[in-house]
Amino acid sequence: MAFEPLVRPIGAGELTANTTPASRPETIRGRTLGLPNNTEPNAAVLLHKPGGQLRRGYGVWG
Numbered sequence: 001m002a003f004e005p006l007v008r009p010i011g012a013g014e015l016t017a018n019t020t021p022a023s024r025p026e027t028i029r030g031r032t033l034g035l036p037n038n039t040e041p042n043a044a045v046l047l048h049k050p051g052g053q054l055r056r057g058y059g060v061w062g
Helices: 043-058
Strands: 003-007 014-018
Touching: none
Parallel strands: none
Antiparallel strands: 003 014
């Protein structure tokens, strides 16, 4: 478990917290991926291309 000092924004000194990154899978192949449409104009159109590239290149579902 790695601990690193964190600086408090109010300037009251340092705190120590567990900053160990979450574990990562070896591959994303076969995983389900969500690309949420944020309801902005053209969001669905803009997300279509990277979604297709992720499906073809990495075998993700979604």
